[in-house]
Amino acid sequence: MTHKNWWLDATAPLSASARGNAQAHQDQLTKPQGSLGRLESIAIELAAMQNTSKPQIKQPHMLVFAGDHGVVTQGVSAFPQSVTIAMLANFVNGGAAVATSCKQQGIQLSVINCGTAANCEHLTQITHKPIMAGTHDFSEQAAMSNEQALAALSLGKEQAERAHQQGCDFLMLGEMGIGNTSAASCLSALLLEQDVSDLTGPGTGVEGAALTRKKEILTASVARAKLLVKNPLDALAQVGGLEIAAIAAAYIRASQLGMPCFVDGFITTAAALLAVKLNPGVRQWLLFAHHSAECGHSALLSALDAEPLLQLGMRLGEGSGAAVAYATVQQALTIHNNMATFAQAAVENKA
Ligand SMILES: O=C(O)c1ccc[n+]([C@@H]2O[C@H](COP(=O)([O-])O)[C@@H](O)[C@H]2O)c1
Ligand SMILES: Cc1cc2nc[nH]c2cc1C
Numbered sequence: 555m556t557h558k559n560w561w562l563d564a565t566a567p568l569s570a571s572a573r574g575n576a577q578a579h580q581d582q583l584t585k586p587q588g589s590l591g592r593l594e595s596i597a598i599e600l601a602a603m604q605n606t607s608k609p610q611i612k613q614p615h616m617l618v619f620a621g622d623h624g625v626v627t628q629g630v631s632a633f634p635q636s637v638t639i640a641m642l643a644n645f646v647n648g649g650a651a652v653a654t655s656c657k658q659q660g661i662q663l664s665v666i667n668c669g670t671a672a673n674c675e676h677l678t679q680i681t682h683k684p685i686m687a688g689t690h691d692f693s694e695q696a697a698m699s700n701e702q703a704l705a706a707l708s709l710g711k712e713q714a715e716r717a718h719q720q721g722c723d724f725l726m727l728g729e730m731g732i733g734n735t736s737a738a739s740c741l742s743a744l745l746l747e748q749d750v751s752d753l754t755g756p757g758t759g760v761e762g763a764a765l766t767r768k769k770e771i772l773t774a775s776v777a778r779a780k781l782l783v784k785n786p787l788d789a790l791a792q793v794g795g796l797e798i799a800a801i802a803a804a805y806i807r808a809s810q811l812g813m814p815c816f817v818d819g820f821i822t823t824a825a826a827l828l829a830v831k832l833n834p835g836v837r838q839w840l841l842f843a844h845h846s847a848e849c850g851h852s853a854l855l856s857a858l859d860a861e862p863l864l865q866l867g868m869r870l871g872e873g874s875g876a877a878v879a880y881a882t883v884q885q886a887l888t889i890h891n892n893m894a895t896f897a898q899a900a901v902e903n904k905a
Contacts, residue, residue, distance in 0.1 A: 728873020
């Protein structure tokens with residue numbers, strides 16, 4: 555049974571001794587110290603998370619949360635709302651970028667519908683937990699009630715727990731929702747007290763006059779919401795999204811259960827920011843996959859003091875950047891666990 559304010563519960567501790575042992579091991583491997591760059595720090599951070607000097611990932615799981623956004627009626631996306639459900643079908647049929655990458659690497663993929671405008675229960679491979687039929691248009695009213703925001707958080711918590719029960723040892727979160735860059739930009743602006751136009755970009759491809767209009771709508775939305783927001787949960791209810799809430803909750807619950815989390819692009823980073831604002835202990839359980847091309851991601855990454863592994867100019871979302879960067883995480887662990895030491899290989903160490 556979920557208790558009230560469960561998100562405030564302590565996150566799991568990381569092991570300083572395992573971190574130290576993993577660092578000492580890295581320093582014995584046949585290479586100049588530090589020459590594997592970020593591959594070294596990834597293996598060392600996973601060592602601290604798993605409390606072992608030789609970390610391994612055996613059961614990666616990608617949870618893709620989906621939701622629709624009422625603000626799309628203002629013309630803030632380049633694509634119609636129907637694409638959300640069409641892409642959900644594409645995820646489970648294996649045709650989406652994230653699905654191909656997960657399949658190739660043995661990553662379990664689960665798709666959870668938190669609330670779309672139209673019913674899609676015919677997609678039987680999806681977990682259907684609709685909280686409402688998409689959010690309300692937040693340029694005019696709160697995206698959702700506080701009760702609906704809490705229900706979306708509970709959904710994310712439950713799904714992280716389910717993955718954990720199934721043996722997941724590396725959790726990746728993805729999202730799908732036409733209009734959700736608008737929600738992510740507005741939520742981030744409220745959480746960081748920054749100008750929303752500096753955090754607003756093309757999303758699926760809004761350009762020129764339409765991008766100027768998107769910025770105007772989001773500026774007005776934040777001005778409306780600001781007067782009503784006293785804490786991060788209020789910000790979520792005013793301008794957030796159902797999938798963003800669920801993802802934030804999944805990061806929090808995973809951190810409480812000691813499951814390392816891999817953050818994808820702009821929208822999932824906004825969810826990560828919300829999670830860290832709700833419970834700062836979450837930050838140490840987050841690894842960042844890639845730097846999205848979406849304008850605004852840099853500001854969120856610096857607010858979280860995060861340095862993603864890859865920068866490929868991706869701006870797709872759906873967990874695709876995390877799935878691609880997962881290959882690099884596995885490379886980091888393979889190298890860390892299998893390289894010879896200077897002593898084993900009889901290579902002379904530095905003078
Ligand atoms: O995660 C990102 O970096 C990212 C950047 C731009 C767009 N997206 C995806 O595009 C959709 C949102 O874009 P939009 O223009 O409809 O707000 C949503 O389904 C996201 O998965 C994702
Ligand atoms: C086609 C398409 C695929 C996506 N995947 C994630 N967001 C998306 C948005 C669109 C428009």
